[in-house]
Amino acid sequence: xxxxxxxxxxxxxxxxxxxxxxxxxxxxxxxxxxxxxxxxxxxxxxxxxxxxxxxxxxxxxxxxxxxxxxxxxxxxxxxxxxxxxxxxxxxxxxxxxxxxxxxxxxxxxxxxxxxxxxxxxxxxxxxxxxxxxxxxxxxxxxxxxxxxxxxxxxxxxxxxxxxxxxxxxxxxxxxxxxxxxxxxxxxxxxxxxxxxxxxxxxxxxxxxxxxxxxxxxxxxxxxxxxxxxxxxxxxxxxxxxxxxxxxxxxxxxxxxxxxxxxxxxxxxxxx
Amino acid sequence: xxxxxxxxxxxxxxxxxxxxxxxxxxxxxxxxxxxxxxxxxxxxxxxxxxxxxxxxxxxxxxxxxxxxxxxxxxxxxxxxxxxxxxxxxxxxxxxxxxxxxxxxxxxxxxxxxxxxxxxxxxxxxxxxxxxxxxxxxxxxxxxxxxxxxxxxxxxxxxxxxxxxxxxxxxxxxxxxxxxxxxxxxxxxxxxxxxxxxxxxxxxxxxxxxxxxxxxxxxxxxxxxxxxxxxxxxxxxxxxxxxxxxxxxxxxxxxxxxxxxxxxxxxxxxxx
Numbered sequence: 375x376x377x378x379x380x381x382x383x384x385x386x387x388x389x390x391x392x393x394x395x396x397x398x399x400x401x402x403x404x405x406x407x408x409x410x411x412x413x414x415x416x417x418x419x420x421x422x423x424x425x426x427x428x429x430x431x432x433x434x435x436x437x438x439x440x441x442x443x444x445x446x447x448x449x450x451x452x453x454x455x456x457x458x459x460x461x462x463x464x465x466x467x468x469x470x471x472x473x474x475x476x477x478x479x480x481x482x483x484x485x486x487x488x489x490x491x492x493x494x495x496x497x498x499x500x501x502x503x504x505x506x507x508x509x510x511x512x513x514x515x516x517x518x519x520x521x522x523x524x525x526x527x528x529x530x531x532x533x534x535x536x537x538x539x540x541x542x543x544x545x546x547x548x549x550x551x552x553x554x555x556x557x558x559x560x561x562x563x564x565x566x567x568x569x570x571x572x573x574x575x576x577x578x579x580x581x582x583x584x585x586x587x588x589x590x591x592x593x594x595x596x597x598x599x600x601x602x603x604x605x606x607x608x609x610x611x612x613x614x615x616x617x618x619x620x621x622x623x624x625x626x627x628x629x630x631x632x633x634x635x636x637x638x639x640x641x642x643x644x645x
Numbered sequence: 646x647x648x649x650x651x652x653x654x655x656x657x658x659x660x661x662x663x664x665x666x667x668x669x670x671x672x673x674x675x676x677x678x679x680x681x682x683x684x685x686x687x688x689x690x691x692x693x694x695x696x697x698x699x700x701x702x703x704x705x706x707x708x709x710x711x712x713x714x715x716x717x718x719x720x721x722x723x724x725x726x727x728x729x730x731x732x733x734x735x736x737x738x739x740x741x742x743x744x745x746x747x748x749x750x751x752x753x754x755x756x757x758x759x760x761x762x763x764x765x766x767x768x769x770x771x772x773x774x775x776x777x778x779x780x781x782x783x784x785x786x787x788x789x790x791x792x793x794x795x796x797x798x799x800x801x802x803x804x805x806x807x808x809x810x811x812x813x814x815x816x817x818x819x820x821x822x823x824x825x826x827x828x829x830x831x832x833x834x835x836x837x838x839x840x841x842x843x844x845x846x847x848x849x850x851x852x853x854x855x856x857x858x859x860x861x862x863x864x865x866x867x868x869x870x871x872x873x874x875x876x877x878x879x880x881x882x883x884x885x886x887x888x889x890x891x892x893x894x895x896x897x898x899x900x901x902x903x904x905x906x907x908x909x910x911x912x913x914x915x916x
Contacts, residue, residue, distance in 0.1 A: 402798065404791035430793055471812075514805070515812030520675040522701055523801075527673065530798055531805055534785070541742075541786030564737075579893075588896035601889065609880040612737055618872065622850075625859035626897035 381483040383536065384410040384490035385529055386448050388504060391417045391496045397428025397436065398526035399493070404432035406533035407540070411439040412448045412490070445492065445504050453487035454479070457500050457508035458528050460521050468510040475512045476535035491532055493525050564612040571616045576603055579623050586627075652754040654727075654807065655681040655761035656800055657719050659775060662688045662767045668699025668707065669797035670764070675703035677804035678811070682710040683719045683761070716763065716775050717844055724758035724837040725750070728771050728779035729799050731792050736773065736875055739781040746783045747806035758837055762803060764796050777871040778840070780878050835883040846887045847874055850894050857898075 385403055390396050390413065400411055416422065420441050426433045442448035449455050456475050470478065479489045492508060494500035505511065514523060514531050523531070567575075580599055589595040611619070656674055661667050661684065671682055687693065691712050697704045713719035720726050727746050741749065750760045763779060765771035776782065785794060785802050794802070838846075851870055860866040882890070 401793055405785075405787040405793060407788040407791075432791065432793070473809075514676075515809055516676040517678040517808070520678075520703065522672055522676060522703070527798065527801055530794075530801060534802055534805075537788070538744075538786055582897055583893065586896040586899055588893065598889070601886070602893070605880050605882060605886050605890070609876050611876060615737065615872070615876050618869070619876070622854065622859060622873070623897060625857040626853055626894060628857055 381480075382408055382410060383479050383532075384412050384452065384488070385533075386412045386414065386445075386490050386492050387416075387525065388414045388445055388448075388492055388500060389417060389495045390493075390525065393418055393422035393424030394428040395496060395525045396422060396425040396439075397430075397432075398524075399529045400425070400429040400432040400435040400439075402526045402530040403435055403533055404429075405530070406537035408533050408536070409435050409438065411435050412442060413439055414442045414445055414448050416441070445507060449490055449492075449507065451488065452490040454482055454489040455508045456489065456491045456510050456512045457505040458491060458493050458512045458514075458532070459499060459505065460513070460516075460523065461518075462513070463502060463505060463511070467505070467508075470510050470512050472512060472514055472532045472535040475510070475532065476538070478510075479536060480539065493528055496525065564614045567611045567613045567616045571613060572606070572611065575616045575620055576606065578620055582623055582627055652751075653679055653681060654750050654803075655683050655723065655759070656804075657683040657685065657716075657761050657763045658687075658796065659685045659716055659719075659763055659771060660688060660766045661764075661796065664689055664693035664695030665699040666767060666796045667693060667696040667710075668701075668703075669795075670800045671696070671700040671703040671706040671710075673797045673801040674706055674804055675700075676801070677808035679804050679807070680706050680709065682706050683713060684710055685713045685716055685719050687712070716778060717840070720761055720763075720778065721839065721841045721844075722759065723761045723840055725753055725760040726779040726840065727760065727762045727781050727783045728776040729762060729764050729783045729785075729803070730770060730776065731784070731787075731794065732789075733784070734773060734776060734782070736776060736782075736871070737879070738776070738779075738875055739879065741781050741783050743783060743785050743803045743806040746781070747803065747809070749781075750807060751810065764799055767796065773871055774867065777874040777878070778844075780881065835885045838882050838884045838887045842884055842887050843877070843882065846882075846891055847877065849891055853894055853898050 385399065385408060387396060387399060390399075393416070396411075396413060396416060403409065403411065413420065418424075420439075421436075426436050429436050440448075456470065456479075462469065475491070482489060491512065492500055492504060494504070512532065514528065516523065576599075579602070583589060589598055609615075656670065656679060658667060658670060661670075664687070667682075667684065667687060674680065674682065684691065689695075691710075692707075697707050700707050711719075727741065727750075733740070746762070753760060762783065763771055763775060765775070783803065785799065787794065847870075850873070854860060860869055880886075
């Protein structure tokens with residue numbers, strides 16, 4: 375996990391207009407363990423009750439935010455600064471995707487370098503002079519016909535990419551998340567069925583089907599059995615589920631007897 | 646680019662409470678070229694001026710949205726359904742990250758299969774019965790100490806991952822396409838069951854189990870049904886297999902009648 379102070383990039387909001395947007399940006403940060411918020415000249419002043427309220431629980435990030443008079447001040451201690459933009463500017467500048475920027479931030483952090491990411495105003499983003507202070511531009515890949523990310527969403531995408539490798543290292547298994555492999559099945563409170571348990575269930579089902587006349591002809595039986603077993607294998611049943619399904623089969627077989635007075639087609643009844 | 650209708654997943658909002666959140670979800674969709682919005686019972690009615698306004702330009706998506714009475718109706722024509730959840734539920738279900746789900750959606754689209762993604766209510770997300778209708782759960786990797794994504798942000802992360810390979814194809818990024826070789830099922834001579842076919846099978850099985858007395862008490866029924874459905878969903882049945890399994894259930898139920906002279910515990914017979 376990223377624990378040293380330089381490991382986590384600073385999120386720097388430049389002249390945000392609405393307190394709400396500062397709050398939702400803090401909330402987005404909280405999802406990915408980012409906690410260093412810097413704000414350059416918030417238009418509506420500071421502290422902001424609206425920001426606290428919109429942070430929905432991430433008010434720790436709001437309370438610890440630092441306020442700066444200029445972008446220069448806000449980035450003074452950083453080694454690497456990224457400027458987020460919605461569209462390419464007429465500037466010779468490296469352009470990173472959020473994924474590439476996140477991997478660069480991590481790489482530099484291991485070398486003791488601290489990074490920060492600039493996010494512009496709601497209306498017109500960052501000014502060219504501000505971008506010029508940055509080492510690289512970050513642009514999220516969006517449909518050019520409808521590029522419309524708000525500040526919190528831009529923070530979200532970069533935080534998401536930054537946090538992803540941590541989540542992967544942890545295998546997404548934390549105190550909250552179940553241990554799963556890649557695309558694994560969450561299996562709380564039980565274990566996968568052993569092949570013996572599964573086979574016994576197969577045999578139970580197939581013997582009931584033999585007796586019920588399901589297999590129209592002996593020739594077809596092997597193919598049908600294979601297909602039933604294939605489908606059941608794919609479900610990756612747990613030990614508990616195998617027991618449940620044995621109960622299902624037993625219950626269906628008993629169906630007729632339980633139904634009082636031969637509810638099902640009594641005229642077919644043979645006595 | 647993905648142009649065929651099945652290529653793009655449907656975004657399905659279940660009982661959204663506020664029109665604003667429908668609008669911001671549509672706006673998030675617009676960034677990634679997603680345009681099929683389905684809404685199950687929006688709490689505040691439809692059409693919604695608030696939704697249109699919050700969509701900030703994505704009102705084409707709002708105007709084209711389809712409204713449904715139930716999740717079952719909303720997913721009826723889909724081959725694959727994903728349920729987004731903030732935290733693990735007590736269910737045996739495949740868990741995907743947004744990245745894995747996006748790659749699975751793309752892989753299936755090339756095979757002509759259409760996917761949809763369920764997003765829950767603002768307050769408490771999706772209900773367990775709704776998750777049980779899904780093939781897999783999608784959870785974004787977030788800090789478990791502060792997991793707080795709103796609907797639009799959850800839509801944003803999945804849309805982002807879905808769109809990323811297109812952006813890469815367009816040369817927005819230099820990295821290679823993500824590997825898409827998931828656990829693909831080969832399905833010769835058949836196709837995945839639609840959700841309608843699957844639901845009818847569920848209902849058939851459950852009604853037989855009702856009659857056979859499988860559900861010991863009405864209290865236990867919902868949990869048992871959910872667990873049966875979850876297991877059957879995981880098997881990713883084909884249309885052919887659903888028909889076979891309906892035959893299995895029908896045959897087991899008829900078991901007693903076929904067995905001449907009440908082979909099974911004749912003493913229990915009630916006449």
